[in-house]
Amino acid sequence: MTAYVGKRLGQAVLVLWAAYTLSFVLLSALPGDSVHNRIQNPEAQISPEAAKVMLQYYGLDRPLAEQYLHALAGVFRGEFGYSLSSGKSVGELIGDALPSTLQLTGFGLVFGVLFAGAVAVLINYGRWQWLRSLVTLVPSLFASVPTFVVGIVALQYLSFRLQLIPSVDDGTFRALVAPAATLGLVVAAPLAQVLATSMRATRRQPFVHVVQAKGAGEGYIFRKDVLRNSSLPVLTLLGLAVGELIAGSVVTESVYARAGIGQLTVSAVNTQDLPVVQGVVLLSTAAYVVVNLVVDLAYPLVDPRILVDGGSRRGTSRRVAAQSTEAVDPARRRLPAEVAMP
Amino acid sequence: MAATAALVAAAYLLSACGGSSAGSEIAAGSPVSGGTLTFYDPIQYVAWNATNSTWSNSNVTDNLAERLIWQDPATGDFKPWLAASWEISPDHLVYTFHLRKGVTFSNGDPLDAETVKLNFDQHGLGDTKLAIPPDSFWANYKGTKAIDPQTVQVTLTKPNAGFLQVLSNYRASSILGKPYLKQDLNGQSKLENWVGTGPFVVEKVDGTTGVTLKRRDDYNWAPEGSGHQGKAYLESIVFKTVPEAGTRVGALQSGEAQIARNIAPYDEQTVAAGGGKVDAIPVQGETNKLAFELDANPLTQDKNIRLALQAATDREEINKTVLSPSYPVPTSLLVKGTPLRGDSSKYLTYDLGKANSLLDADGWTVGPDGIRNKFGKRLHFDIWVSPYYQVSQPVLELLQSQWKKAGVELKINSASLTEYQALEAARGDKWSFVQGQTSTGEPSVLRASYGSDRYNVLHSPKPDAKLDTLLTAQALQFAPAKRKAAIQAIEDYILGQGYVIPLYDETQVFGLGPKVQGFGTESTGRSWFYNTWLSK
Numbered sequence: 001m002t003a004y005v006g007k008r009l010g011q012a013v014l015v016l017w018a019a020y021t022l023s024f025v026l027l028s029a030l031p032g033d034s035v036h037n038r039i040q041n042p043e044a045q046i047s048p049e050a051a052k053v054m055l056q057y058y059g060l061d062r063p064l065a066e067q068y069l070h071a072l073a074g075v076f077r078g079e080f081g082y083s084l085s086s087g088k089s090v091g092e093l094i095g096d097a098l099p100s101t102l103q104l105t106g107f108g109l110v111f112g113v114l115f116a117g118a119v120a121v122l123i124n125y126g127r128w129q130w131l132r133s134l135v136t137l138v139p140s141l142f143a144s145v146p147t148f149v150v151g152i153v154a155l156q157y158l159s160f161r162l163q164l165i166p167s168v169d170d171g172t173f174r175a176l177v178a179p180a181a182t183l184g185l186v187v188a189a190p191l192a193q194v195l196a197t198s199m200r201a202t203r204r205q206p207f208v209h210v211v212q213a214k215g216a217g218e219g220y221i222f223r224k225d226v227l228r229n230s231s232l233p234v235l236t237l238l239g240l241a242v243g244e245l246i247a248g249s250v251v252t253e254s255v256y257a258r259a260g261i262g263q264l265t266v267s268a269v270n271t272q273d274l275p276v277v278q279g280v281v282l283l284s285t286a287a288y289v290v291v292n293l294v295v296d297l298a299y300p301l302v303d304p305r306i307l308v309d310g311g312s313r314r315g316t317s318r319r320v321a322a323q324s325t326e327a328v329d330p331a332r333r334r335l336p337a338e339v340a341m342p
Numbered sequence: 343m344a345a346t347a348a349l350v351a352a353a354y355l356l357s358a359c360g361g362s363s364a365g366s367e368i369a370a371g372s373p374v375s376g377g378t379l380t381f382y383d384p385i386q387y388v389a390w391n392a393t394n395s396t397w398s399n400s401n402v403t404d405n406l407a408e409r410l411i412w413q414d415p416a417t418g419d420f421k422p423w424l425a426a427s428w429e430i431s432p433d434h435l436v437y438t439f440h441l442r443k444g445v446t447f448s449n450g451d452p453l454d455a456e457t458v459k460l461n462f463d464q465h466g467l468g469d470t471k472l473a474i475p476p477d478s479f480w481a482n483y484k485g486t487k488a489i490d491p492q493t494v495q496v497t498l499t500k501p502n503a504g505f506l507q508v509l510s511n512y513r514a515s516s517i518l519g520k521p522y523l524k525q526d527l528n529g530q531s532k533l534e535n536w537v538g539t540g541p542f543v544v545e546k547v548d549g550t551t552g553v554t555l556k557r558r559d560d561y562n563w564a565p566e567g568s569g570h571q572g573k574a575y576l577e578s579i580v581f582k583t584v585p586e587a588g589t590r591v592g593a594l595q596s597g598e599a600q601i602a603r604n605i606a607p608y609d610e611q612t613v614a615a616g617g618g619k620v621d622a623i624p625v626q627g628e629t630n631k632l633a634f635e636l637d638a639n640p641l642t643q644d645k646n647i648r649l650a651l652q653a654a655t656d657r658e659e660i661n662k663t664v665l666s667p668s669y670p671v672p673t674s675l676l677v678k679g680t681p682l683r684g685d686s687s688k689y690l691t692y693d694l695g696k697a698n699s700l701l702d703a704d705g706w707t708v709g710p711d712g713i714r715n716k717f718g719k720r721l722h723f724d725i726w727v728s729p730y731y732q733v734s735q736p737v738l739e740l741l742q743s744q745w746k747k748a749g750v751e752l753k754i755n756s757a758s759l760t761e762y763q764a765l766e767a768a769r770g771d772k773w774s775f776v777q778g779q780t781s782t783g784e785p786s787v788l789r790a791s792y793g794s795d796r797y798n799v800l801h802s803p804k805p806d807a808k809l810d811t812l813l814t815a816q817a818l819q820f821a822p823a824k825r826k827a828a829i830q831a832i833e834d835y836i837l838g839q840g841y842v843i844p845l846y847d848e849t850q851v852f853g854l855g856p857k858v859q860g861f862g863t864e865s866t867g868r869s870w871f872y873n874t875w876l877s878k
Contacts (some may be wrong), residue, residue, distance in 0.1 A: 087532060
């Protein structure tokens, strides 16, 4: 187990370095940078001599390789440099923006999971056939409506017409509900699809019939067997959903004027503020790597068979999630050693 | 009673109850003290250096720091502010200021000659130790002497008729306290470090997307000519970045925000219908124009083509179709309300017949597809949508159809801000036009823009000596009538050569909620909240 964790940590550091370097190369390849933009803006009226002083100050007159090494050395010291457009330290900017984004993505995820669960249960346990068919359409519907459309429509009605929620973030919980729900919808679509499919597959498993034969009710089976057995592919998807949450927060934060990492990213990209973009890249890569590591380590807790078989079930689950036909790889399926008695 | 003449008659009003056309400076009843005003801005805040003129930033900082001289935005007159009086030497090189007594900075320091000197030295000479670049507004600066604590003397190396305006300009001459001036470039870019004498002080900064200002209760040195004396009416002002236009307009209607900046022409009706007011404020300085780039495409060097495109441009139609009455139709190189602006309407009338006959005489014949050509070469131009102006694209699209009537093909390209800047720096042979303007409430803005030693907007392959002479000459004319004639001479020359095509008067459009009274700006459309109050 220790060797396994060590290896995964090593990979994580490598991924972080690669993301940092790649984004540095890409952004440097683009013409211009934040300081040049400031210099060339006709409103700014900055003279060539003044421009030289500024470029020197920000170290932009040095060769690219030197800039890169300097920045990388800074990262190891825990210094991420200064924003070229606002003069604040990158750490400070990210520190200011992070709490708001964590709130948004955290609630967005909770909302998305609850919503996906409700949809999956309705698809599988809905009372009427027409309801089940109707709800089956929901995931594809949400997957295909862009976030900003949901956001703008929600604002029009909930905020400007009914005045139920503030349209921009005022720090209250009330202001968080609509953006989190908007973001949750985006995440919920694939989760609901996979969860519904894997529930259906689990309910067809022989062991479920055994439990039914022993007289357990539908509710009991759902709680004890179906839910746990069908959540494995969902766990995998949750790791992947982090990426969607980060991407979705960019749009959501713009629409709802929330001062978070998403808005910071948009403005940093617009102004080509390299140090800030680099900081955000590191942060989101780290988040992604950490969440996926946690998901990997959580598998055995959900499904003890993984440790029995040894190694990681990651590949299998991914494939399963992609195919979403079977909850558990049939080749390795075995009856649980004991079937609980009601 | 508190009718401030801070706004210009171009502000128009479409309120639900039907109002006068004089805009928001007509206050309803007597001013109420107190309350919080919320201001939504589309653009995130960048570095807060005193010389930064970014729209979003300067709408905040204009309320924190002040100048020695106040320029009345309505008349262009200069009035005492932090300086109680001043004398100018006969050779126009030495300016002596007597500072107003009893003025203090927000940290309690008194305003004295030494602090003023530190400010002007930093602008005029820069400070390499602190990485502060010299300020291009302060060309020909020799130095400043503190004669005694209340008297300060500025010396120039060359006379400059526009210098008083420089001293009244928010980004060139705001007087900041010593703690701020000791900071380096990065330190000066933090709003928390601002120490000014203004009616408001910084209470809170939220990253790059929000600022809260609060009133200074001991403020008592408003310029004469402002609506009142003593402290400001508003208790506090909350600025917030709200990029989504629909959200800004909706928030005005729901009362969540009281002012929103940058209302698009198509949203003006919505604001008015919701009981709000649209306040359009001309930004003094240059009109928004297309400048021919003379170093790029040989076609731009043909004066007949330039004059033909000028005649083929229908500014009235641009105003009616894609803009709104908020944006005045240009009649000069300078925006309506800019002091001493010329009258150049005769160069700017729409005349398709003239455009066609100029091009015919130039040997351009109309081909089967309606586009002219000469020696097998089409009369074709490329243009890039300017990332700096929100109405750039619709205006250019209309221009494309107008020029087509004269047989000229205009191809519109789009680029991101950085791509645009890279293209501008590369100066390829397709780079025929630049859309832009520079704003300053003073006609010498033309020198800043056209001077071959300044921004050099035309990029002539070799400097146009005649134009440079005219631009320098106006700075030496101190009698208003003579100076006006010198400005007219510049306009006559530039438009006679057809160097630029004015499109519309640069305008800042604010949406005001129904409660906002007495809103005003300085001469280039930056908010000044000293006279603003909220009715109950």
